[in-house]
Amino acid sequence: MRFLIATLSFCVFGANASWFWSEKTNIVEDLGPALSKDARIILRGDELYAEAAKRWQWWAAPDVAAVVDVKNEEDVRHTILYAKKHDIPFIVKSGGGGHGSIASLGTAKNAIQIWTKSLNHISISPSGNSATMGAGVNGKRVTDTLWAAKKQTVTGMCECVGLTAVALGGGHGLLQGYHGLLSDQILSLRMVLANGTAITVSETEHKDLFWGMRGAGHNFGMVTELEYKIYDVDVANGKDVWSLEAFVWPATRENTKKVYAAAKKSMNGQSPSYFSYGLVLIMPDFGPEPVILHHVVWNGPLTALKSHTQAFHDLDPISVTEEEGTYPDVPRWMQVDQAGMVCNADRFVPGGGILRFPVDMPDLNVEALAEAVDVFREATTSIKELGASFMMIEQYATNGVTKIDPNNSAFALRSHLLLLAPAFFYPALQQDGTPNTALDDVAFKYGGKIRKILADGAKAHGAYVNYANGDESLEEIYGESWRIEKLKNLKRSYDPENRFGFYAPIPMGDNGHSEL
Numbered sequence: 301m302r303f304l305i306a307t308l309s310f311c312v313f314g315a316n317a318s319w320f321w322s323e324k325t326n327i328v329e330d331l332g333p334a335l336s337k338d339a340r341i342i343l344r345g346d347e348l349y350a351e352a353a354k355r356w357q358w359w360a361a362p363d364v365a366a367v368v369d370v371k372n373e374e375d376v377r378h379t380i381l382y383a384k385k386h387d388i389p390f391i392v393k394s395g396g397g398g399h400g401s402i403a404s405l406g407t408a409k410n411a412i413q414i415w416t417k418s419l420n421h422i423s424i425s426p427s428g429n430s431a432t433m434g435a436g437v438n439g440k441r442v443t444d445t446l447w448a449a450k451k452q453t454v455t456g457m458c459e460c461v462g463l464t465a466v467a468l469g470g471g472h473g474l475l476q477g478y479h480g481l482l483s484d485q486i487l488s489l490r491m492v493l494a495n496g497t498a499i500t501v502s503e504t505e506h507k508d509l510f511w512g513m514r515g516a517g518h519n520f521g522m523v524t525e526l527e528y529k530i531y532d533v534d535v536a537n538g539k540d541v542w543s544l545e546a547f548v549w550p551a552t553r554e555n556t557k558k559v560y561a562a563a564k565k566s567m568n569g570q571s572p573s574y575f576s577y578g579l580v581l582i583m584p585d586f587g588p589e590p591v592i593l594h595h596v597v598w599n600g601p602l603t604a605l606k607s608h609t610q611a612f613h614d615l616d617p618i619s620v621t622e623e624e625g626t627y628p629d630v631p632r633w634m635q636v637d638q639a640g641m642v643c644n645a646d647r648f649v650p651g652g653g654i655l656r657f658p659v660d661m662p663d664l665n666v667e668a669l670a671e672a673v674d675v676f677r678e679a680t681t682s683i684k685e686l687g688a689s690f691m692m693i694e695q696y697a698t699n700g701v702t703k704i705d706p707n708n709s710a711f712a713l714r715s716h717l718l719l720l721a722p723a724f725f726y727p728a729l730q731q732d733g734t735p736n737t738a739l740d741d742v743a744f745k746y747g748g749k750i751r752k753i754l755a756d757g758a759k760a761h762g763a764y765v766n767y768a769n770g771d772e773s774l775e776e777i778y779g780e781s782w783r784i785e786k787l788k789n790l791k792r793s794y795d796p797e798n799r800f801g802f803y804a805p806i807p808m809g810d811n812g813h814s815e816l
């Protein structure tokens with residue numbers, strides 16, 4: 301392995317980094333020799349540390365003392381066993397990742413971070429129906445690699461997010477209307493358990509764990525590789541063509557009601573081709589008050605999309621943008637591409653925190669949404685530090701999702717085609733790096749209020765684990781009690797010491813609380 305921490309980092313940062321390690325172990329000396337030639341250990345203060353430990357946002361961020369850039373399954377095994385031997389907490393961060401944003405991550409202190417950046421191979425099987433992928437690939441790498449072979453698969457909509465972490469929580473993406481969630485594409489997983497055992501998990505091997513990994517999969521072991529379903533791009537029938545229209549209206553109460561009454565109608569028999577992504581946010585080009593920015597995406601040419609969006613044109617938007625291209629273009633149109641605004645939030649608010657308060661539901665209560673938007677407007681216009689916040693109103697096609705038996709995996713929210721979430725975006729860290737707790741409190745006040753309005757207005761609601769704030773109930777995240785009981789049993793079997801307990805943890809006791 302390469303000792304990238306080098307003498308300099310020891311001289312400058314050694315005292316800082318070793319104050320707790322030295323009591324137990326020196327990671328470089330004790331783990332280093334067991335790792336493969338190119339694996340790297342990066343300590344707090346090393347010049348690579350900032351990139352290695354970077355998070356998408358900094359509220360409740362994990363505290364990482366050392367990063368292990370693993371190159372293969374053996375490196376993962378050795379790191380997990382080393383952490384176990386010395387009772388050091390560890391977390392996993394995916395390749396382009398670090399987007400995980402849930403309160404429980406913040407309980408990881410002086411942790412080792414296993415970084416899957418280098419586990420990024422993709423190979424298409426001879427049948428062309430699946431691909432083997434390293435656990436560190438992100439959405440963009442998957443889409444670009446497959447597209448070059450006229451193939452595609454379900455990934456998260458944002459290019460930067462990792463495939464694995466998204467899929468372990470269920471995972472929503474543009475192609476889910478056709479093929480189901482990201483987790484529905486998993487054929488098998490190669491993973492390392494907390495005791496260092498490497499296993500393959502599928503419908504035929506460790507079937508019980510395979511059930512849990514698809515929906516609650518951050519809790520049982522570390523995935524190193526996935527075998528994942530892929531699909532032909534039907535070019536002959538024009539299925540490589542995608543289009544988008546983006547509409548803008550001032551986010552008044554009246555407009556919210558009209559726009560989302562129209563959106564609600566579009567949910568009836570929603571085509572698998574149709575996805576809409578609404579945002580309420582302040583766009584300085586349109587003045588100091590929030591606007592509704594409503595994107596409609598369609599798998600087909602613009603002319604065909606327009607026959608589905610007349611209702612929005614009739615509502616006199618102040619701006620309409622049109623795009624037509626191919627599937628890999630879509631993220632850029634919505635600024636969720638690798639280089640775009642959403643993937644690079646930290647460029648806009650350095651040390652920024654983004655607190656989401658998600659409410660997923662099968663149907664929309666337009667009155668409740670309008671009330672929630674009123675509260676969001678009050679928060680973002682009266683408190684200037686919250687001015688970069690946004691409220692997401694995602695309307696996914698669920699055709700491919702609901703045709704799969706909900707009991708087949710741990711993902712509990714299959715009928716929820718709506719993902720609503722205010723996301724309060726503000727400087728979460730003060731200049732000295734300490735948390736900005738006063739602003740956290742304000743975000744919780746408004747976020748909690750909006751969440752309650754939306755939840756009270758919904759016939760049923762949940763909280764998608766990958767958007768969860770962390771203060772939701774287990775039932776909101778993982779569903780019915782039989783599911784939670786099953787997850788607890790899996791936890792007792794596969795991770796009895798709760799080593800994988802930093803991401804929406806599943807308690808093993810009956811008190812409903814994490815045993816962290």
Ligand SMILES: Cc1cc2nc3c(=O)[nH]c(=O)nc-3n(C[C@H](O)[C@H](O)[C@H](O)COP(=O)(O)OP(=O)(O)OC[C@H]3O[C@@H](n4cnc5c(N)ncnc54)[C@H](O)[C@@H]3O)c2cc1C
Nearest residue numbers: 393394397398399400456457458462465471472523766803
């Ligand atoms: C900009 C942005 C866009 C998003 N877009 C979408 C979207 O389109 N669809 C969607 O469904 N969700 C989306 N999300 C939510 C996303 O699913 C979660 O934020 C998810 O945690 C991101 O995974 P990551 O790999 O990027 O993050 P990371 O922080 O690297 O990983 C999150 C957690 O996953 C676990 N994990 C990671 N790798 C492994 C592994 N190999 N084995 C076991 N556990 C592992 C760990 O517990 C880790 O803490 C988005 C989030 C953001 C911030």
